[in-house]
Amino acid sequence: MESGIEKIFKKQLIPKGAYKGGKGKSEVIAKLGNKKIHKLSSNENILGPSPKAFDAIINHMGKISEYPERTDIKLRKALSKFYGNILSPDQFITSNSGVAMIELIERVFLNEKSNIIISNPAFKPYQVFAQRIGAKVIDIPLIGDAFELDVTNILKSVNKNTRLIFVTSPNNPTGTHIPKSQLDELINNIPDHVIVVIDEVYFQYATAEDYTTALPYVDAGKNVIAINSFSKAYGLAGIRMGYAYSSEKIAKYISSARLPFMLNTLGMEAAIASLEDKPFIKMTVELINSEKKFLYQELDKLDIKYWKSEANFITIKPEMNDKEFEAKILEHGIMVRPVASFGHPGCIRVTIGDRTANKAYLKALKKVLKK
Numbered sequence: 452m453e454s455g456i457e458k459i460f461k462k463q464l465i466p467k468g469a470y471k472g473g474k475g476k477s478e479v480i481a482k483l484g485n486k487k488i489h490k491l492s493s494n495e496n497i498l499g500p501s502p503k504a505f506d507a508i509i510n511h512m513g514k515i516s517e518y519p520e521r522t523d524i525k526l527r528k529a530l531s532k533f534y535g536n537i538l539s540p541d542q543f544i545t546s547n548s549g550v551a552m553i554e555l556i557e558r559v560f561l562n563e564k565s566n567i568i569i570s571n572p573a574f575k576p577y578q579v580f581a582q583r584i585g586a587k588v589i590d591i592p593l594i595g596d597a598f599e600l601d602v603t604n605i606l607k608s609v610n611k612n613t614r615l616i617f618v619t620s621p622n623n624p625t626g627t628h629i630p631k632s633q634l635d636e637l638i639n640n641i642p643d644h645v646i647v648v649i650d651e652v653y654f655q656y657a658t659a660e661d662y663t664t665a666l667p668y669v670d671a672g673k674n675v676i677a678i679n680s681f682s683k684a685y686g687l688a689g690i691r692m693g694y695a696y697s698s699e700k701i702a703k704y705i706s707s708a709r710l711p712f713m714l715n716t717l718g719m720e721a722a723i724a725s726l727e728d729k730p731f732i733k734m735t736v737e738l739i740n741s742e743k744k745f746l747y748q749e750l751d752k753l754d755i756k757y758w759k760s761e762a763n764f765i766t767i768k769p770e771m772n773d774k775e776f777e778a779k780i781l782e783h784g785i786m787v788r789p790v791a792s793f794g795h796p797g798c799i800r801v802t803i804g805d806r807t808a809n810k811a812y813l814k815a816l817k818k819v820l821k822k
């Protein structure tokens with residue numbers, strides 16, 4: 452029997468393997484001194500945010516002494532418009548980031564008796580948040596070097612206590628996508644007490660012909676929730692905004708657990724302005740696509756194992772211990788992310804930057820790997 456105050460602590464919250472997120476630039480600069488750093492570790496937008504988001508923030512700065520609007524309907528209407536009015540504003544849920552949305556969804560659907568299914572290599576928070584609730588995490592790993600979804604075994608693992616199946620497409624940390632045929636097979640065969648959660652925070656970058664977002668499934672009334680973020684292509688990682696869409700029934704249920712005044716004024720305005728700036732997203736995607744081609748060519752020349760990516764990062768497998776690689780490439784001013792904790796041992800995720808950042812990365816890569 453524990454004595455002190457710990458006896459009232461919830462066992463599942465006692466820190467073990469908590470999700471920390473990637474390091475910040477200032478943390479690294481504080482250690483290394485004032486060296487030029489290329490932060491290629493968190494899949495942010497190298498172009499920054501849309502200038503329209505910037506203006507929206509500046510124009511609303513005078514408002515921050517007042518509480519934000521009581522409702523997020525303005526953003527949900529902007530989202531409905533963004534999706535061509537295929538979905539109604541009541542099918543959206545907004546949140547303070549993609550991870551906050553993952554946590555919210557798990558909080559409202561899980562308890563100590565339930566389970567979720569994930570497919571490693573996968574974004575770590577799905578697992579960490581479920582464990583905090585005391586729910587069971589079933590891992591049905593992605594298959595082979597193409598990281599295909601093991602639909603047969605996922606369906607076999609579903610039982611009466613399964614609530615959520617997480618699918619990430621494009622996937623972090625592999626950069627691969629789940630083809631529509633595999634999603635069809637999964638979604639068409641789940642029982643009605645199970646929801647497929649499709650995390651599509653990198654959807655803007657996907658170009659594969661057989662790629663699909665969750666939109667057609669939600670539109671067809673399936674038990675599907677899509678998770679999205681303003682941290683990636685929109686360049687708003689520091690302001691913490693995210694959203695999800697699903698059926699009205701599911702959206703209403705999840706929204707009932709949102710906090711009052713959850714979205715801050717600046718975040719909501721910046722998100723709305725970003726949704727309207729389609730040319731900025733086009734420019735971002737074009738930059739990533741052309742730089743991706745350049746990086747593929749250069750990585751091929753260096754004969755390094757990497758996976759073709761549908762996202763704004765390329766994951767490599769250097770022939771070196773991952774932690775050692777991270778430390779060595781940092782000495783050359785390049786921040787990268789080892790993804791062993793995402794179930795991808797020995798691999799390193801590198802955000803695609805602009806030509807200057809990518810050249811600096813390649814130069815450092817050659818030095819570190821002595822190529």
Ligand SMILES: Cc1ncc(COP(=O)(O)O)c(C=O)c1O
Pocket residue numbers: 493494548549550551574619622623650652679680681682688692693
């Ligand atoms: C697959 C995936 N989902 C969700 C997120 C969450 O993004 P954020 O919490 O910054 O909105 C990330 C960020 O790395 C991600 O890679």
